[in-house]
Amino acid sequence: MPERRPSCPGGKHVVSGKVLLAAASSIFVAVLAVQSLDAFGITAFGFLSWRPLLYVYLVWAMVLGAAQVMIRGEAGERAAFILPAVLFTVAMVVFPTIFGLYIAFTDWNLSAVEGRHFNGLDNLRTLLSDVYFWNALLNMVYYVLAVLIQYAIAFGLALLLNAEIKARKFFRVAFLLPLMLSPVAVSWMIGKSLMEYRFGPAATLARHLGWDNPAFFSTPWLARVSIMAMDAWVSIPFIMILLLAGLQALPSEIKEAARVDGATGWQSFKEITFPLMLPVSITAVTLRIIFELKLADIVINVTAGGPGGATDTVSSFIFREYRDRSNVGYGTMLAEFYLVIIIVFVALILKMMSRWMQKSN
Numbered sequence: 265m266p267e268r269r270p271s272c273p274g275g276k277h278v279v280s281g282k283v284l285l286a287a288a289s290s291i292f293v294a295v296l297a298v299q300s301l302d303a304f305g306i307t308a309f310g311f312l313s314w315r316p317l318l319y320v321y322l323v324w325a326m327v328l329g330a331a332q333v334m335i336r337g338e339a340g341e342r343a344a345f346i347l348p349a350v351l352f353t354v355a356m357v358v359f360p361t362i363f364g365l366y367i368a369f370t371d372w373n374l375s376a377v378e379g380r381h382f383n384g385l386d387n388l389r390t391l392l393s394d395v396y397f398w399n400a401l402l403n404m405v406y407y408v409l410a411v412l413i414q415y416a417i418a419f420g421l422a423l424l425l426n427a428e429i430k431a432r433k434f435f436r437v438a439f440l441l442p443l444m445l446s447p448v449a450v451s452w453m454i455g456k457s458l459m460e461y462r463f464g465p466a467a468t469l470a471r472h473l474g475w476d477n478p479a480f481f482s483t484p485w486l487a488r489v490s491i492m493a494m495d496a497w498v499s500i501p502f503i504m505i506l507l508l509a510g511l512q513a514l515p516s517e518i519k520e521a522a523r524v525d526g527a528t529g530w531q532s533f534k535e536i537t538f539p540l541m542l543p544v545s546i547t548a549v550t551l552r553i554i555f556e557l558k559l560a561d562i563v564i565n566v567t568a569g570g571p572g573g574a575t576d577t578v579s580s581f582i583f584r585e586y587r588d589r590s591n592v593g594y595g596t597m598l599a600e601f602y603l604v605i606i607i608v609f610v611a612l613i614l615k616m617m618s619r620w621m622q623k624s625n
Contacts, residue, residue, distance in 0.1 A: 559580075
């Protein structure tokens with residue numbers, strides 16, 4: 265029988281691995297420190313860009329994988345399969361977030377001659393007193409609450425498509441069509457064409473029904489409802505398909521037993537279908553809320569946040585801060601602050617949903 269390789273490496277390999285890892289880590293930390301001190305203006309020497317740090321990071325990542333095998337043996341080989349994903353996440357998610365946090369505390373306007381410089385808490389003070397940002401954040405409350413209406417409509421459609429109706433396959437494909445379209449395309453097809461107040465078909469129909477000035481985006485509440493309607497038209501199929509999959513996975517024996525016991529359709533839905541669908545419903549609503557918090561495409565293309573910021577979202581407001589004002593420092597502060605709000609908000613939702621499910625069970 266072939267000899268089995270020992271799971272633990274020899275002492276010589278362990279020492280070599282530790283020395284190699286320590287040397288690579290020291291070089292990586294040194295390059296990071298030099299570039300960070302130069303970026304903060306503490307020292308006058310550094311690299312022209314962060315690219316050398318990327319090269320050192322790649323070398324350090326390869327040394328880390330090799331050192332894990334040398335130090336830990338088979339356990340290190342197993343860890344080496346996970347390391348690429350972890351290191352990629354650090355490079356593409358963690359580092360940009362930390363670097364963005366640094367940018368958030370700088371005065372960096374692309375149209376300014378002096379370039380980027382550290383300005384402390386000035387951006388945060390500006391944010392706290394920015395009425396336009398808080399108005400956009402308030403609008404997000406309305407948009408998120410609209411997800412509940414989207415969920416109710418999607419649940420009704422899912423129940424309909426799960427029933428034995430004629431042309432069920434056709435309706436399933438038809439209801440999924442909006443999900444296949446880009447929000448930008450929807451913005452132009454519906455917001456800029458169908459709902460155009462002079463020649464749009466929707467405006468023409470509204471005039472025939474007695475509405476003298478069918479301007480869907482002229483008043484704050486009407487414009488906000490119009491944006492919600494377009495967003496719902498695109499998003500409801502996403503919730504519907506998740507709920508439909510959940511309905512099809514429900515055991516048919518339970519429904520048949522309820523029918524034999526004389527339960528009405530509403531009683532069967534209230535006591536059986538809805539409780540069993542809670543996990544799928546919570547997943548669908550949570551995902552939809554996360555997507556809703558990033559709403560920007562439709563608003564940017566149709567109203568640009570108007571009238572008077574009534575339809576503005578935080579994402580569209582940040583976009584205009586970058587594009588129109590070239591204010592990278594303040595725009596990044598807005599993005600970082602909004603990221604913290606999203607993390608806290610989603611964590612609270614998940615905690616509340618978990619408690620609700622425990623009580624339901």
